[in-house]
Amino acid sequence: MARNVTLKDIAQRAGVSYQTVSKVLRGQMQVTVEVQERIFAAVKEMDYRPNAAARNLRTQASHMLGYSWQPNRHYYFNPVLEEFQQSIVETAKELGYHILLFPQHEGDDLLKNYQELVLTGRVDGFILSGMETEDRRVPELQQLNVPLVAFGRTKSTHPFPYVDVDGQAGIYQTVHHLLERGHCRIAILAWPEASRVGTERLSGYYQAMEENDLAIDPVWVVRGEGEYKYGYTATSRLLDLPANRRPTAIVTMMDLIAVGVVHAAQDRGLAVGKDLAVTGFDDVPVFQYFKPNLTTLRQPVWQVGRCAVQLLVNLLQGKPVDQQQILLAPELIIRASTAGS
Amino acid sequence: MARNVTLKDIAQRAGVSYQTVSKVLRGQMQVTVEVQERIFAAVKEMDYRPNAAARNLRTQASHMLGYSWQPNRHYYFNPVLEEFQQSIVETAKELGYHILLFPQHEGDDLLKNYQELVLTGRVDGFILSGMETEDRRVPELQQLNVPLVAFGRTKSTHPFPYVDVDGQAGIYQTVHHLLERGHCRIAILAWPEASRVGTERLSGYYQAMEENDLAIDPVWVVRGEGEYKYGYTATSRLLDLPANRRPTAIVTMMDLIAVGVVHAAQDRGLAVGKDLAVTGFDDVPVFQYFKPNLTTLRQPVWQVGRCAVQLLVNLLQGKPVDQQQILLAPELIIRASTAGS
DNA sequence: CGTCTAAAGGCGAACGTTCGCTTTTAGATT
DNA sequence: AATCTAAAAGCGAACGTTCGCCTTTAGACG
Numbered sequence: 066m067a068r069n070v071t072l073k074d075i076a077q078r079a080g081v082s083y084q085t086v087s088k089v090l091r092g093q094m095q096v097t098v099e100v101q102e103r104i105f106a107a108v109k110e111m112d113y114r115p116n117a118a119a120r121n122l123r124t125q126a127s128h129m130l131g132y133s134w135q136p137n138r139h140y141y142f143n144p145v146l147e148e149f150q151q152s153i154v155e156t157a158k159e160l161g162y163h164i165l166l167f168p169q170h171e172g173d174d175l176l177k178n179y180q181e182l183v184l185t186g187r188v189d190g191f192i193l194s195g196m197e198t199e200d201r202r203v204p205e206l207q208q209l210n211v212p213l214v215a216f217g218r219t220k221s222t223h224p225f226p227y228v229d230v231d232g233q234a235g236i237y238q239t240v241h242h243l244l245e246r247g248h249c250r251i252a253i254l255a256w257p258e259a260s261r262v263g264t265e266r267l268s269g270y271y272q273a274m275e276e277n278d279l280a281i282d283p284v285w286v287v288r289g290e291g292e293y294k295y296g297y298t299a300t301s302r303l304l305d306l307p308a309n310r311r312p313t314a315i316v317t318m319m320d321l322i323a324v325g326v327v328h329a330a331q332d333r334g335l336a337v338g339k340d341l342a343v344t345g346f347d348d349v350p351v352f353q354y355f356k357p358n359l360t361t362l363r364q365p366v367w368q369v370g371r372c373a374v375q376l377l378v379n380l381l382q383g384k385p386v387d388q389q390q391i392l393l394a395p396e397l398i399i400r401a402s403t404a405g406s
Numbered sequence: 407m408a409r410n411v412t413l414k415d416i417a418q419r420a421g422v423s424y425q426t427v428s429k430v431l432r433g434q435m436q437v438t439v440e441v442q443e444r445i446f447a448a449v450k451e452m453d454y455r456p457n458a459a460a461r462n463l464r465t466q467a468s469h470m471l472g473y474s475w476q477p478n479r480h481y482y483f484n485p486v487l488e489e490f491q492q493s494i495v496e497t498a499k500e501l502g503y504h505i506l507l508f509p510q511h512e513g514d515d516l517l518k519n520y521q522e523l524v525l526t527g528r529v530d531g532f533i534l535s536g537m538e539t540e541d542r543r544v545p546e547l548q549q550l551n552v553p554l555v556a557f558g559r560t561k562s563t564h565p566f567p568y569v570d571v572d573g574q575a576g577i578y579q580t581v582h583h584l585l586e587r588g589h590c591r592i593a594i595l596a597w598p599e600a601s602r603v604g605t606e607r608l609s610g611y612y613q614a615m616e617e618n619d620l621a622i623d624p625v626w627v628v629r630g631e632g633e634y635k636y637g638y639t640a641t642s643r644l645l646d647l648p649a650n651r652r653p654t655a656i657v658t659m660m661d662l663i664a665v666g667v668v669h670a671a672q673d674r675g676l677a678v679g680k681d682l683a684v685t686g687f688d689d690v691p692v693f694q695y696f697k698p699n700l701t702t703l704r705q706p707v708w709q710v711g712r713c714a715v716q717l718l719v720n721l722l723q724g725k726p727v728d729q730q731q732i733l734l735a736p737e738l739i740i741r742a743s744t745a746g747s
Numbered sequence: 748c749g750t751c752t753a754a755a756g757g758c759g760a761a762c763g764t765t766c767g768c769t770t771t772t773a774g775a776t777t
Numbered sequence: 778a779a780t781c782t783a784a785a786a787g788c789g790a791a792c793g794t795t796c797g798c799c800t801t802t803a804g805a806c807g
Contacts, residue, residue: 069527069763072763072764073763081786081787082787082788084764084766084787085786087765093765094785096784096785097784097785114521115526116526116763116764117526118459118463119463121462121764122457122463122765122792123763123765123766123791123792124765125792129506132507136488146487146488150509151509154507165470165505165507166473166506166507180453185457186457293695321692325695349692351692354634354669412793413794423756424793425757425759425796426756428793428795428796429756429795432795434796435755436754436755438756441755456793456794457793459792460793460795461793461795462794463763463764463792466762750805750806751805751806752803753804755803756799756801756802757801758797758798759798760795760797762793764791766791768788768790769787770785770786770788771784771785771786772785774784775781775782776779776782777781
């Protein structure tokens with residue numbers, strides 16, 4: 066590979082000192098028009114690019130952001146990963162940053178891995194996703210004094226910058242939609258009590274039901290873990306209830322769970338959308354090939370990525386930020402699974 | 407953030423010159439046991455990490471690999487992305503490298519983007535995936551003299567290092583399996599003639615059929631583009647054939663296409679697995695929730711990632727490599743969609 | 748006892764920037 | 778015509794490494 070073009074090469078050709086070239090290129094210095102033109106011409110002709118390592122060394126910043134997510138331990142199926150990655154890469158690029166990949170496996174020694182990246186100066190800050198209720202990453206990074214922005218909140222009392230989707234508003238909207246369709250016995254497959262996201266979404270359900278003065282049978286609120294199977298078994302139990310307590314609609318917090326619900330209903334000969342309404346969460350693209358198509362909440366993943374990167378970069382550059390905690394509303398997509406009869 | 411610990415800090419504490427510390431830490435120099443112990447003790451106590459930017463500047467290498475893939479332009483659904491990313495990150499880490507994210511959108515000015523990364527010295531080489539038959543990235547990167555390893559081949563006559571899955575062997579195996587199950591009218595939904603991968607996989611079909619002295623009705627070999635819809639419409643046409651020419655098994659090159667096939671068959675009241683055998687390609691995890699489960703070819707994605715990174719790093723470090731073109735066999739996973747009657 | 752040798756460690760320089768201060772130049776002001 | 782001032786450009790130093798060569802030291806040998 067040919068030796069790289071440096072500031073000195075440009076300076077020589079333009080007949081100025083190399084420091085002047087540096088300043089002119091970054092707009093830190095005023096020079097006569099001729100000099101400026103000579104410099105820009107030389108840059109163009111020689112195809113000069115500033116050396117990243119030298120710049121990083123001098124400015125003590127890498128212009129790299131680490132992106133950390135927690136891979137699903139069971140199998141590879143992360144509906145928002147690709148979209149999110151693309152949005153953060155694109156936004157970072159616009160702001161002059163790059164994204165370094167940094168998956169965080171179950172058993173990994175977190176602290177050590179993060180230190181490795183931070184103390185070597187390889188990254189300036191982190192974007193975290195796949196947040197858990199009690200996420201170890203947040204306190205540990207904060208202790209290291211590393212700027213971070215998370216996609217999602219934790220239970221932590223210590224405030225930190227995040228961008229999240231307003232699950233409460235989303236579920237509220239969903240339940241509202243079902244009420245409009247005439248349902249009044251609505252069940253919800255929630256998550257364990259310890260789940261922060263779950264609890265918050267559930268409150269959207271309570272809110273909508275209360276606003277319409279509907280009594281909630283305690284058995285309609287199911288708490289449980291798991292995905293497809295959870296949806297299937299929980300639904301079987303709900304459908305075993307006597308007719309006057311049996312729900313006519315089931316709200317879930319994940320498309321895959323909703324698919325479990327659909328299958329449980331179909332296995333009993335029920336027509337989903339007609340005999341039973343079902344809703345999901347996430348709008349996973351591939352489920353468009355399931356019948357019936359799912360009414361679901363689409364997260365504004367792209368926008369979350371944009372906000373997160375913008376926020377992080379502002380923090381890094383010491384710019385004032387108006388909001389360190391951002392909440393975005395999901396969009397209700399109405400499809401056949403709640404079509405009504 | 408506290409000032410970073412440097413070689414000089416360690417040197418001072420250990421009572422040697424900082425250059426000596428550098429050499430000892432990298433095993434380039436022999437010193438007395440006492441000195442060595444003093445150095446290691448100081449490193450440990452002060453938690454020293456070499457500064458990446460300084461090291462990169464001096465060694466003219468970034469120890470970063472760019473990972474470039476071409477996002478699906480229609481929607482986000484890349485079954486192997488996450489697994490592949492994790493395998494390359496893990497392998498890179500073992501070899502002292504990091505992965506920089508670099509999605510390549512449709513309309514992007516390739517050359518400019520790559521130059522940006524390479525000429526600034528931000529990455530040492532590239533891992534490419536999502537290869538197209540005539541992939542512009544390969545010649546352009548080669549012209550820039552940038553080391554690369556691809557996941558997949560192109561039609562290019564110019565040889566380049568790649569790791570790929572042996573689609574011919576995979577389809578051969580699949581057809582062989584169907585023959586054993588007693589099928590002899592086997593159709594295949596191939597890709598357009600221009601597709602390199604498609605043509606190669608198709609040859610596995612011809613090979614298996616010929617070895618068993620089976621005549622191939624030309625209408626069984628369908629060429630077409632698209633995904634789900636292609637599977638659906640092509641199947642409808644095949645099932646319209648008169649009984650003595652109608653295939654009893656359909657081989658596809660993608661799970662999603664296979665799902666289209668399954669739906670087309672089911673819509674005519676056929677029982678897939680019994681009346682019609684169907685096979686996919688990729689073993690997309692989420693299709694385990696489709697009925698019937700698909701017989702499919704699982705790509706050794708993790709191993710591909712490992713090989714690709716190892717190969718690239720060897721090339722970068724000028725180590726001798728025995729094989730620049732690596733072919734790995736996919737694994738046939740037999741499930742209900744070819745169960746037989 | 749002087750000389751040679753290898754091992755142990757030191758030292759200057761360079762990688763390509765950016766930063767802050769100094770010098771030169773040209774034009775305006777007294 | 779001497780002085781002042783701001784604009785234009787230059788210059789040395791530093792960021793934290795690695796590299797190659799040089800110096801010192803101690804022990805072996807004739």
